[in-house]
Amino acid sequence: MFNRLQNYIKKHPKKFVLAGILLVWYYFSLPKPLFDDPTATVLETRTGELLGAKIAKDGQWRFPETDSVPKKFEYCILAFEDQQFYKHFGFNPVSMIEAVSENIKAGKIVRGGSTITQQVIRLARKGKKRTYFEKLIELILATRLELSAAKKEILKLYASNAPFGGNVVGIDMASWRYFGLPSHQLSWSESATLAVLPNAPSLIYPGKNQIRLLHKRNRLLKTLLEQKTIDSLTYQLSISESLPQKPYRLPQETPHLLDRVAHNNTGQRVQTTINNSLQKRVNQLVAQHYTLLRQNEVHNVSVLVLDVNTREVMSYVGNSPTDKEHQKDVDVIRAARSTGSTLKPLLYAAMMDKGELLPEQLVSDVPTVIAGYAPMNYDETFSGAVSASKALARSLNIPAVRLLQQYGLQRFRDELNAFKIKDLKYSADHYGLSLIVGGAEGNLWDLCKTYAGFAGTLNHYENSSSEYFTNEFTEPIIFANEKVDFGKKVQQKPVFGAGSIWLTFESMKKVNRPQGDEAWEFYDSSREIAWKTGTSYGNRDAWAIGASKNYVVGVWIGNADGEGRPELTGLNSAAPLLFDVVNLLPNSNWFPIPYDDLVLAKVCSKSGFLASKECPTKESYIPLNGTKTKPCPYHQLIHLDPNQEYRVNSSCESVDRIIHQPWFVLPPLQAYYFKNKHSDYRSLPPFRSDCRTELLGSMAFIFPKGNSSVYLPKGFDGKTNEVVLKIAHTESEIRVFWYIDDRFIGVTKQFHEMPVQPSPGEHIITVLDEKGNELKKKIEIKE
Known part of the structure; x- marks a missing residue:
């Protein structure tokens, strides 16, 4: 041989x-790949539910190759196009002879006689003219394709690239376009309708060719009945179904996430972590709230929902259903916006972690000027002194700024790097103390990631026998084939300890909820959530971010162009949407107490400091480092006369008659504001008139603040008005004498306010009480 x-x-x-x-x-005759046409970018859930798609670059709605051909469509297409598909080797001689005969009789090509394999080749060759020579080429290449690919693969190539009318290509897109369904959910009638279209795609135009299309569909259904693929009942029901009348819109549940994914995955079918059911319901909530918000000319909304345990993105709403004029295409989840008060929990956790703050410790809330910066609370009031927990829950600005100054601006700025907030990219000096009240920028993605890291720290600490993970503040994941990497288990906390985070979350749980949900604690169905609102300067940004044991929900509301609007606040605007979204999620238990990172200590029940011997006490959990804090400075032992009406000392009362009693005493300026909101606050009793004493520290300036500049106000008539100086004194009935540059200007009693109109320039203000205590302040008067 x-x-x-x-x-x-x-x-x-x-x-x-x-x-x-x-x-x-012959061996190399088939191009690889056979089809290189651009495809649409398709976004799906991990179970294959369609979330949205972007049209291919050539303007065709062509999905990436289908994973499998639906069984009903397979029966229909084979019955209509190629009943011998699984028996031939790429061409059918009998069908070809019949086609040639009919074409000769007609004097033109009226029938092709092509197999599905040949049609795949013709589609790949971009529909060249239907000549007999071209048929020969198709036949040769069809046999080559049969040798290199399984029948199922050939069928998938056909179903993915066949034309279905207009710019619709492939069974996946056609089923959505004409029936609004995924292809595997099509009925027999719908599958038969699509099976006849590649042979005559012009029949599908809405309102045209309905009779011809109906005839073709029903004839195919009759064939299926004769083949016993369907029974007579199915046949009767199928032919009674109506034809599609108008195209359906593709689902667009996450258009901004689609744009984000398409940036690096153009033309691919991408499965994501999105929960489609939750996504649809969140979209509905956003649309409802947007309807109300736009009445206040607020046009943009974004919502992000994360699974704490997997860090998967469950819902992603990049913007509200607004219009192009109001930047509907902007993905606000990734936009840099003023953070408002959303960074405050990080400062409180940091200070507790270092043992520089206790959860119920009183912090100062008084008029404050630091290097020319004068922070104000949102309601422009002062509490005098307030517990750290309430200051966080009420989102008070002044205590936060004062605590940041105490902790160290540069120190806190350096620690923020651990959270990888991308838009927080400038130095501490650039931001100044306003960093903690919205002077910095962040985005919803990074802030939700940070809160999820806090929640995850608590979960992992509980589940791993009091250990931490090195990569707790990792990026959330979008793609279904990814798994988050939390890093290694370690004993050393990577940022803040579980105890300080838990105490911070306990304070955040007590934040006053939106109107209508104030009594949440009394309902069994209520959700325990640590949450924080934020409102930027000028009412430009409204934030609300909440963390539970299993989920983090973040909401931003505002205008993408930065326009502020009245009443646009975190509490009024963002919080209601936050809790509507939270109510869609499964309920979960509250975070367990991280006992190993806390200590049960005796603290002063009034001041929140570690208890001194004069304090009324209670037991409370504090961070391990909290034992380093100083004891309560506000309780002092005072000496009273036998009637407990006046303070006395050995100069005016015999020692055996003096009654010693602990007393809660705030500094004068704190006490001035504190007693206005605490009717039970007891000022120090005055000294009996026959006693000798020096009331050091009994007075404090309320205005002016610090060594500051004061502008003389002008009225509507253009005349310069007086400026009012004000002090606080521990004894309300004592007289105070006022001087400017050693010039006496007046005396006050009980209400220590003095209107003055000094000349422009620097002056020394001196106040002297009738017991000889003196206070001085340097000011600069400007017009």
């Missing part, structure tokens, strides 16, 4: 070379 082949080659070398060339051509 081999010798005979050698002899043949020697006798016919040209034929052998030609045969070899033809074989090589």
